[in-house]
Amino acid sequence: MRLSDREQDGVVILQPKGKIMGGPDATLLHDKLYEYIDQGKKNVVVDLAGVDWMNSTGLGILISGFTTLRNNDGILKLANVTDKIQSLLTITKLVSVFEAHDSIEEAIASFND
């Protein structure tokens, strides 16, 4: 997994690419999130458009990111969830936990609601 990050309208956009499979991926995302949390930036959108596949550990990383933000009064939202990951979220019944949007813009807009 490669991870790029940027900010748009006060919202942090994280864009993982490739497969999220655990190991070093976990620390990579974790460290990046804490970097922003330390700066007080706690509205995060994870753009999953570039993620081909996610195994159980990868899903664990995403959940961990979600709870980390939530414990720090932040929110992690998802954007561009692929069918594959959508079905994974459905089966694990995490659809109700994660707020997912069809595009980054929509996700950013949702923070202002």
Add this chain to the structure above:
Amino acid sequence: MSFELLETIAYLLTGGFLVFLAITITRDNFTNRVNRVTGGLLLFAGLAPISIAVGYLLTQGVSETTPFEQTTLYSFHLTWELFFPTLVVFALLFPFNRLKGLGNTRWIYLLLAPQLIHLFLELTFGELNILVTNLENRVTEGGLSGIFLTPLSYIATRLIVLLGIVKTYSVNIFGVINLTYVMISVYLLETGRKLQTNPRLQAQTNVVLWGLRLALGIFVISQLTLHFDYIKLPEKWLTALRLTALLIGGGAFAFGIIRRQFLDIRLVFRQSLIYTFTSILLVGTYIFLAMQSAKFLVPFFGARAETISYLFIVFILLLFPSISNWIDTIIRSMFMRTRTDYRNIIERFSREAISMFEPAKLRQTIDEALKTSLLVDNVYFVLYDDSVGEYAILQSDDYSKRTVISRDDMLLRGINLLDKPTSYSSLNDYQEDSQLAAILNERSIKLILPLKDANHLIGFLALTGKAAGYRYTPEDYNLLAVLSNQMVIALTNARLYADSLEKIRLQEEISMARQIQLDLLPDKPPDIPNTMICAESTPSRTVGGDFYDFIPVNRKERMGIVIADASGKGMPAALLIAQIQAILHSEVNNGNPISVVMKNMNQQIYRATSSEKYVTLFYGEYDHVSRDFHYSNAGHNYPMLVRECGEVEFLIEGGPIIGALPGIEYQSATVRLNDNDVLFLFTDGLSEAMDKDDVEYGEPRIRDFIVERRGMDPEVIMSELVRDVRQFDPTHPPQDDTTMVAIKIRNGKIDSHESRL
């Protein structure tokens, strides 16, 4: 063969042997003063018999009428007296350097003065006498020069009278001086031996002392007999005594010094013996030729023939180094192919170290090797410990307690830059604010021997000075560089050995864990009336994160069925599973309804683990009387209920995965199982099996496969499904843990009999 010739050969052999010992010892380490002095000592001791023998042989040829004792050549044998001042110097340097710290020590050459005067007198007294006589004649002739020369002549005459007296009693005067020198040397050696704490050096000083005493004793006896007529010994005996004295004395010195260095003593003696015989052969041939040529020359050159013979000697001496080198090469190639002293040490060390796998013992070996071969006083080990990732001064004979060195220690950083043995003083720049330097300074470290594996510093040795305060020579540095490479190999081997032992232990632990996990799975499915149950679990590694279980419920007509898949694989997943299983059993045993069981389980796992560790789990209870199946699905792959007609229902109701989020409420649902219905539970290892094009086997395929075979026994369905999946994805072992449970409801009427069992 005449006695004279035998005597001559014996003199030659003895002298030759001593001279070659001198050459070998000096050549071994020319930079070491002790070597040079010992070489000088042996050389002077060897000169006496050689000059006597050579002189004898030469006079045989040239002037048979003049007694040898009156020739100029004979006077040269006095050079052997230089042995005595050299002995004093030797005693000043051995067993420890007393000159150290005295600054300029050129004054020790003054020790040579009496013997040089003696030699000078013997060589030139005749000529001086003639000179003074001439001077007196000129003075008596009168004239201006006469007046001028009178005071000079006066002084010269008095001087020559004085010298004449000295010469007359030279044997006694210089005998006394030489004896004084010997006594000083014995005193110095004796006190040196007492001050010396290193047992090996002490033993060597003993050898030297006793050799010296024995040699002198024998020599004195042989000389005394000359003065007492009634104990007159035959000439043969005297010769034998003198030679024995020389050999014992010289041998003792050679032995002492060779043992102090790390030369192989047998090798040096053998080498010297071989050189001696070879050279005597050469010298003999030369002298024979010289004799013949002198005889031949006499008619042409008359009295000057003797001088020309001496020129020959000078010539041959000039040739000597190259001839000796040539002999050296041949001898080495013939007798000592691969053996030199340094290599012996290295060979011995590597032989011992290579078979040593216990780190402490290995360090002991290194310690001993350095102390015995280089005479290092103390050795400190600083090694990197893989398991904790830190450098530490290790406990040893010389160091009482293991001390950890900070990674940022300045001196440690400095040593990290080294790649060869380096003097401690050259690391001065790194010693400020260094805890390591403080410790090492206290122990007056002289040399740092870095141990590097590729570019990684696996540690270093800190060596104090050598025993008796000798300095490290360039040869020592070379030897240490080679030894350090071997130490690195040996230490790495020992570590790898320890690692592999550790791996074996871990392997054993994992197989024990596997056994425990297998024991946690039910031996066989329970017997439930009208129900056929079949289950299987295959971990992708030794231990896995999947499990299934059948759990007894308080209400006897019910049976609990669970299938679960922990996130991740291997040992962490297995531990999570074990925890889940324990909680589930206790929750079910408490008689809680399914939704409460799930909620409690989630809460406990959430508290016990980090949120990225979770479990997908499906738990259901089958009531074989009512045939109701109550269940709750916590984020697990939907189990399939394949009805007799071929319709498929998915058991979805429940809640999110267990252990990820706190305070989750779980729903439960109920389905009625009818005759010939098949309930199939599985983990994603089955559905996510992939072919070589990364296409998943997928749930639809599983569904179709089971629908097609729903009439068969669950055992058959499962084995055929496994075969089909393995054909699709032949990866072995499977990439993910795979677990399945299949339940089929049999026709109630047929099984009414069995149900009572």
